[in-house]
Amino acid sequence: MNRTLIAKELRELRWKLLVGFLALLGAVLLMILMYEKIQLVLPEDTSQLPPFVTPEMLESLGDYTTAMWSNFNDKNIPQIGTLLAIVLGIGLLAPEIESGTITLLLTNGVCRKRVFWIKTTLAVVTLIVLPMVVTVLIGPFSRAFGYSLRHLRQIPATLVASLSLAFVMAVSLFISLLVKERIWSGIACAILFGL
Amino acid sequence: MEVIKTRGLTKIYGAKIAVADLDLSVQRGSVFGFLGPNGSGKSTTVKMLLGLRTPSRGTAQVLGFDSSRESHLIGQRVGYVPELGNLYPHWTVQATIELVRGLRPTWDDSFASHLLSLFELPLKQRVGKLSKGMQRQLALLLAMAPRPELLILDEPTSGLDPIKRQEFLQVLMEGVADTGQTVFFSSHNMTEVERVADTIGILYNGRLVVSGALEELKCSVKRIRVVLPNRDSLQLQQPVRSIEGDNGQWILTVERGVEKVLAELRTMEPVALQVYDLALEDIFMIYGGGEGHEPNTDR
Numbered sequence: 362m363n364r365t366l367i368a369k370e371l372r373e374l375r376w377k378l379l380v381g382f383l384a385l386l387g388a389v390l391l392m393i394l395m396y397e398k399i400q401l402v403l404p405e406d407t408s409q410l411p412p413f414v415t416p417e418m419l420e421s422l423g424d425y426t427t428a429m430w431s432n433f434n435d436k437n438i439p440q441i442g443t444l445l446a447i448v449l450g451i452g453l454l455a456p457e458i459e460s461g462t463i464t465l466l467l468t469n470g471v472c473r474k475r476v477f478w479i480k481t482t483l484a485v486v487t488l489i490v491l492p493m494v495v496t497v498l499i500g501p502f503s504r505a506f507g508y509s510l511r512h513l514r515q516i517p518a519t520l521v522a523s524l525s526l527a528f529v530m531a532v533s534l535f536i537s538l539l540v541k542e543r544i545w546s547g548i549a550c551a552i553l554f555g556l
Numbered sequence: 557m558e559v560i561k562t563r564g565l566t567k568i569y570g571a572k573i574a575v576a577d578l579d580l581s582v583q584r585g586s587v588f589g590f591l592g593p594n595g596s597g598k599s600t601t602v603k604m605l606l607g608l609r610t611p612s613r614g615t616a617q618v619l620g621f622d623s624s625r626e627s628h629l630i631g632q633r634v635g636y637v638p639e640l641g642n643l644y645p646h647w648t649v650q651a652t653i654e655l656v657r658g659l660r661p662t663w664d665d666s667f668a669s670h671l672l673s674l675f676e677l678p679l680k681q682r683v684g685k686l687s688k689g690m691q692r693q694l695a696l697l698l699a700m701a702p703r704p705e706l707l708i709l710d711e712p713t714s715g716l717d718p719i720k721r722q723e724f725l726q727v728l729m730e731g732v733a734d735t736g737q738t739v740f741f742s743s744h745n746m747t748e749v750e751r752v753a754d755t756i757g758i759l760y761n762g763r764l765v766v767s768g769a770l771e772e773l774k775c776s777v778k779r780i781r782v783v784l785p786n787r788d789s790l791q792l793q794q795p796v797r798s799i800e801g802d803n804g805q806w807i808l809t810v811e812r813g814v815e816k817v818l819a820e821l822r823t824m825e826p827v828a829l830q831v832y833d834l835a836l837e838d839i840f841m842i843y844g845g846g847e848g849h850e851p852n853t854d855r
Contacts, residue, residue, distance in 0.1 A: 365658025372651070464642040465698075468606055469659040470632035 366471065366479045377452070378487060381445040385495040388437040393499075393506050396428055426511040429499060430518060438492050438522040443554050445491070446526040449484045450533025451546040459541060481534070488526040492519050529554055557584045559706050559738045560605060564614035567600050567762075574600040576762040577614065582740055582755070587732065589753030589770070590742040591840055597762040598742040599639055602710045605740075606636060619705060632660070635699030639711040639742075641691055645684030649677050649694060653701075660702035667731075668701035674727060689720035696724065700731050707732070708740045713748060725752055746837040756836070758843045765843045770836065777839050780808040782821050783828035794820050797842065809842060 454477070457463040466476055496512075496519040503510040532553070537546035560582035567575040575597040582588045592598045603609040605618050607627020616623040618630045643652055653672075657663045672679075675693040683691060692712060699707060709728075713721040729752055732739055743749050749756065750770070757767040766773065784790065785804040792799075794817045797809040810817050814831065821829055834842075 362659055365655060368658070369655055372647075461638070461640060461642045462644050464608055464636075464638060465644075465656070466659070467608060467627065468631050468634065468636040468638075468642075469656055469702075470628050471659060472628035475628075 362471065362475075363479065366466075366475070367483065370480055370483045374449070374483065374487065377445070377448055378491065381441070381448075381491055382495065384441045384445075385437060385492060386498065388441060389433065389495055389499050389502060392429060392432050392437070393502055393508065396425065396508070397506075425503070425508045426515070429503070429510060430515055433496065433499065433515070434518045434522045438519065438526070442488065442492055442522065442526045443529050446488055446529035447533045447547065447550040447554065449488065450530040451537040451543055451550060453480050453484055453530075453534050453537070455537035455541055455546060456543055458538075459543070481531075484530050484534075485527045488530055489520070489523040492523045492526070558582065558617075559584045560588075560616075560618055560740060562601075562605075562614065562616045565601070565604060565611050565616050566613045567597070567604060567609060568612040573762050575604070575759075578759075578762075578764055580757060580764060580767070582738065584738050585736050586755045587739040587741060587753045589749035589756040590740060590759065591744065591746070591749055591756055592742075592759035593744055596759045598744075598759055599710055600762075601759070602708055602740075602742055605708065606630060606634065633705050635702060635704035635707045637692070637695045637699045637707075637709045637712040639714060641683075641695070643683045643691065643694065643698075645682065647683055648679065649681055649683060649686070650679040652683055652694065653679075653698070656698045656702075662702045662704075664701055664703050667703065668697060671697040671701060671727070688715050689717070689724075692716060692720070692724060693727075696727065700728075703735060704737065706738045706740065708742075710742045711744070712741070713743070713745065721748065728752065746835070746840050750836040758840060760843065766839075773839060774834065774836070776812045776814070777834055777842065778810050778814045779832040779834055779838070780810060780814070780817065780821070781828065781830045781832070782806050782808065782824075782826045784824055784826050787824070792817065792820055 454463075463476065467473065493516070496515050499515065500510050500512050529550075533546070533550045536549050536553070537543070540546040540549060558581050560580060562578050562580040565575060565578040565580070566573070578597075578601060580601075590598055590601070600609060604611050605616050605623055607623045607630060610624055619633050621627075621629045623630060647655070653668065657665075657668070671693075675690070675697065677686075677690060677694055677697070683694065686694065692715075696712065699709075707728075712728075713724050716724060725748055728739070731737070739752070741749060741753060753770055755768065756770050756773065758765050782790075783805050787804060788802075790799055790806050792808075794813060795811075796817060797811045800807045808817065818829065818831065
């Protein structure tokens with residue numbers, strides 16, 4: 362029964378996962394391409410830079426691993442990942458309850474707790490695995506563009522960032538169950554996490 | 557043995573009592589027609605039986621399991637065709653069948669194939685693109701293929717044209733005849749219930765107003781036309797459900813003891829005395845309030 366339910370959920374999630382994966386991957390590729398461009402536009406004389414550019418910022422721009430680390434974990438995951446977490450959270454249970462399709466599961470011997478835990482666990486695992494896979498892929502992509510990346514620094518940070526996505530997903534799920542309507546749930550979550 | 561047993565089953569939504577103190581008993585192997593006008597509480601009752609709604613009070617047992625606490629055990633043994641579709645519209649027929657097949661260990665592949673070819677369901681078609689009739693057939697296939705002990709059908713033929721309805725009922729009855737399954741058939745369509753049911757219960761305003769074997773009910777409930785030209789009014793000692801008419805002509809509706817009523821009427825020397833059998837539809841109109849009567853809850 363669990364295998365059937367997991368297969369069913371993966372079937373339901375597949376397009377969201379694919380879009381999320383491609384969005385993160387696209388962001389990574391863009392980051393790698395932009396890194397070289399940023400290096401080129403930086404003036405050799407750093408005194409010409411505006412005062413808000415601190416030495417730490419310059420250091421992070423100078424070091425490829427640091428640049429990747431800060432961009433991916435500080436920008437891409439919180440932005441793309443949060444969006445994905447909200448989409449997963451509001452699409453997890455509320456649409457099934459709204460459309461009545463959940464009764465197909467409940468009247469075929471699946472208990473409510475099992476439906477809830479399988480759906481939630483899969484969403485959490487997805488939100489952890491997806492950024493991790495993309496993080497791992499940054500290495501080969503970087504090498505392909507002639508950069509060297511210190512991976513060990515990247516992975517724990519992504520793991521922490523991914524766990525925060527699980528929290529976003531859980532809150533979105535809760536809001537969607539309260540609001541019971543997908544669009545308004547999405548708007549509420551976007552306002553909440555956008556702020 | 558009772559397959560379905562409810563005691564004082566009640567569901568209240570705000571100020572509205574959807575189902576009130578329902579005492580229902582469905583015996584194993586019977587085809588129980590659960591009748592009632594729209595909004596009488598049939599679907600709410602079905603949902604409570606399946607554990608999809610929690611009763612406000614009272615208990616419901618299905619196959620010996622408590623529907624509030626053990627609904628998943630009921631789900632493993634029951635086939636359910638809902639009033640409104642509960643299938644994933646963007647899934648294909650094949651994927652939908654595979655899903656339910658994976659959830660039901662008792663799934664009978666050969667029977668499912670038989671039903672699939674009988675209904676001519678296109679496996680690659682998305683469920684949402686199927687006609688309403690085909691969606692109903694798919695729902696019936698999903699309910700019957702696990703060979704459940706009990707089939708619960710909630711208005712299964714609503715929205716189907718007469719031919720599809722006929723086919724649906726035929727497949728249902730053939731399947732049931734083969735296995736001796738119990739069927740709980742909720743409907744407001746008298747004709748189809750009369751065709752398939754051996755026992756009925758009529759729900760009116762959330763209350764069970766009559767329940768019993770269909771043939772017994774049809775034998776006991778009669779209508780009598782009597783012409784007594786010399787009388788202005790008619791009063792009987794024998795109990796009757798209703799007396800209508802005037803000017804020496806009356807129509808009596810008798811629930812039981814028709815022979816005693818006839819004997820009393822004969823003593824009045826009528827010029828005409830006729831007894832009419834009633835169809836289920838007429839009985840439903842009597843108990844379901846269709847004739848403006850208050851339903852009799854004594855029965």
